[in-house]
Amino acid sequence: MASDTINIYKPLRATLEEVIEESPLIKTFVLIPDEEFVFKTGEFIELAVDGVGEAPFTPSSSPLVTDRLEVTVMKTGYVTRIMHELKPGAVMGIRGPYGRGYPISEFKGKEVLILGGGCGLAPIRSLLFTLEHMKDDLEKVILCYGSKTPADCIYKPLFSRLNSIDKFEAHRTVDVTDDDWDGPVGVATALLDQISVKIENSVAVVCGPPIMMKFGTIRLLEMGYRDDQIYLSMEKNMSCGLGKCGHCMMGEFFVCKDGPVFTYREIKHNPEIWK
Amino acid sequence: MYYISIKKEDWHRSLENLLTSHDIFVPVKDEFSLDYEPFRLSQAENIAYNTPKPATPLKNFFLPVRENVTSVRNNGRSRIIIGAPNCDVVALGLLDEIYLDEAFTDPFYRNRRMNTILISSDCFSVNDHCHCTSYGVKPYTMEGADMALLSEGDYIFLRVISDKGEELVRQLLFAAGVSDPERLLFAGQRHSETEALLAELNRGLPDYQATGEIVQRAGGNIWVKYASKCVSCGACTTICPTCSCFLLIDKPDFEKVKQMDACQYPGFERVAGGEDALFELSHRFRNRYMCKYVWRPQKFNSLACTGCGRCIEACIGNINKNELFMELT
Numbered sequence: 303m304a305s306d307t308i309n310i311y312k313p314l315r316a317t318l319e320e321v322i323e324e325s326p327l328i329k330t331f332v333l334i335p336d337e338e339f340v341f342k343t344g345e346f347i348e349l350a351v352d353g354v355g356e357a358p359f360t361p362s363s364s365p366l367v368t369d370r371l372e373v374t375v376m377k378t379g380y381v382t383r384i385m386h387e388l389k390p391g392a393v394m395g396i397r398g399p400y401g402r403g404y405p406i407s408e409f410k411g412k413e414v415l416i417l418g419g420g421c422g423l424a425p426i427r428s429l430l431f432t433l434e435h436m437k438d439d440l441e442k443v444i445l446c447y448g449s450k451t452p453a454d455c456i457y458k459p460l461f462s463r464l465n466s467i468d469k470f471e472a473h474r475t476v477d478v479t480d481d482d483w484d485g486p487v488g489v490a491t492a493l494l495d496q497i498s499v500k501i502e503n504s505v506a507v508v509c510g511p512p513i514m515m516k517f518g519t520i521r522l523l524e525m526g527y528r529d530d531q532i533y534l535s536m537e538k539n540m541s542c543g544l545g546k547c548g549h550c551m552m553g554e555f556f557v558c559k560d561g562p563v564f565t566y567r568e569i570k571h572n573p574e575i576w577k
Numbered sequence: 578m579y580y581i582s583i584k585k586e587d588w589h590r591s592l593e594n595l596l597t598s599h600d601i602f603v604p605v606k607d608e609f610s611l612d613y614e615p616f617r618l619s620q621a622e623n624i625a626y627n628t629p630k631p632a633t634p635l636k637n638f639f640l641p642v643r644e645n646v647t648s649v650r651n652n653g654r655s656r657i658i659i660g661a662p663n664c665d666v667v668a669l670g671l672l673d674e675i676y677l678d679e680a681f682t683d684p685f686y687r688n689r690r691m692n693t694i695l696i697s698s699d700c701f702s703v704n705d706h707c708h709c710t711s712y713g714v715k716p717y718t719m720e721g722a723d724m725a726l727l728s729e730g731d732y733i734f735l736r737v738i739s740d741k742g743e744e745l746v747r748q749l750l751f752a753a754g755v756s757d758p759e760r761l762l763f764a765g766q767r768h769s770e771t772e773a774l775l776a777e778l779n780r781g782l783p784d785y786q787a788t789g790e791i792v793q794r795a796g797g798n799i800w801v802k803y804a805s806k807c808v809s810c811g812a813c814t815t816i817c818p819t820c821s822c823f824l825l826i827d828k829p830d831f832e833k834v835k836q837m838d839a840c841q842y843p844g845f846e847r848v849a850g851g852e853d854a855l856f857e858l859s860h861r862f863r864n865r866y867m868c869k870y871v872w873r874p875q876k877f878n879s880l881a882c883t884g885c886g887r888c889i890e891a892c893i894g895n896i897n898k899n900e901l902f903m904e905l906t
Binding site for chain 2: 379
């Protein structure tokens with residue numbers, strides 16, 4: 303039995319190959335793991351800075367690539383602040399993959415609407431790679447994404463590329479404009495008014511800051527989405543990733559093991575999910 | 578399942594003999610407390626069998642307060658732990674579900690469980706806050722331990738429950754015979770007496786399921802009221818035989834130290850961006866009750882509170898959870 307020999311707490315080492323500046327606060331870390339690393343889209347990893355700490359991230363790269371891994375990190379707290387100082391050549395630690403990702407097979411034959419905000423585009427990018435790979439089995443993929451300012455938008459080339467792919471469309475908005483921006487201004491949720499989607503044959507994926515997740519979900523319900531058609535990627539303090547340490551409890555769920563992707567139906571009975 | 582009997586002095590001499598291959602812990606009573614100590618033949622007369630309850634919850638033998646979980650070490654000698662009350666034995670059920678979970682088995686917990694022979698001890702008396710039977714837990718062990726011990730007069734009776742227990746019987750220095758059922762009549766009587774004491778002590782206390790229902794329904798005021806005496810010291814969770822949350826601390830060379838943690842401490846659920854669902858003390862206070870009586874039961878088969886009452890005894894604010902429940906009833 304594999305569990306007899308595996309130490310669940312021990313990280314796999316990975317060498318930092320490249321650091322890509324995505325926005326003033328967000329960098330993408332390109333990692334070469336010591337061993338092949340296999341994950342499903344939406345699953346997450348614990349990424350460690352040696353001797354400092356580790357934090358949970360959903361890889362932003364394609365699950366089809368197993369010899370390198372991209373992780374997009376916003377400078378937010380203690381660990382990510384130090385992570386942002388790392389230079390290529392640094393050795394990092396990876397534990398995982400953990401949790402329950404997106405139920406991709408259930409998306410077949412459907413229109414997939416993705417609502418994203420801020421750094422929430424990181425896991426979404428990984429999802430988009432997966433959806434692109436299976437686009438023959440999909441009706442349509444619509445991305446609605448909002449960032450605070452045009453400068454805060456990550457993966458800018460992604461949008462024109464998505465719009466060039468058959469069946470894909472991508473929409474962007476910003477909360478606060480600048481001189482170079484001539485697109486929509488407003489929250490990501492407002493983009494939902496511009497799109498055409500057959501709701502009965504659709505699923506919606508929401509990933510972003512808690513406030514956006516909350517109002518995004520409310521708007522999707524108003525549009526006619528059922529609670530089991532809405533997939534939410536929940537963020538909690540996932541520390542061990544193993545369903546043990548308790549830091550990510552959300553009601554009865556260990557978000558790290560039972561999630562991080564939940565349907566709204568699974569969690570709506572808990573009024574504290576948006577906290 | 579069967580009983581063996583052995584003269585008390587032969588039992589203790591057998592234990593001494595087993596010290597060559599095992600670490601042995603027994604409940605020892607002194608002027609102030611009752612707690613586990615390493616077995617020494619010279620101290621045998623201070624062993625308090627069938628007495629609730631060691632100050633240290635049984636979990637501490639399997640989940641150390643702090644340990645390095647990346648360095649590989651010899652797992653050490655086999656252990657015999659004697660004298661755990663059944664509330665603590667039943668509490669291991671939840672820890673097993675979490676730490677022996679097939680997807681992610683904790684190798685350190687598993688090794689300790691495998692290396693341990695657990696001899697529980699039936700309770701022949703009760704403490705002020707014992708309330709196991711209110712939650713369906715018996716004050717004696719019929720499963721979950723390797724043996725259960727009953728001390729009567731000059732004899733020790735051992736209820737042999739598991740294969741590991743049977744194996745230990747074979748290792749006893751002095752031949753211990755299968756006991757005549759007639760000699761065990763006292764056991765049933767003791768059990769009934771203890772259960773009657775518990776029923777009297779806890780009259781009106783809601784059962785486990787009913788407690789979950791009233792906790793879930795309770796409005797914010799009751800939590801604010803009781804939390805006003807809470808200082809977030811975490812004594813209740815430290816002493817709880819089922820609380821097992823922890824923190825992983827990173828050390829150089831990707832080593833990790835696992836340290837017991839608790840939802841009662843500020844910042845337990847705080848995320849990097851600053852959001853903290855348990856920022857308010859009363860929310861943290863309520864969280865422990867929701868966890869034990871509402872959320873864990875939704876997710877696990879084992880009890881998350883076995884009625885040991887240690888959290889009541891340990892609270893420096895004199896918060897009595899059972900008074901809270903009675904107020905809600």
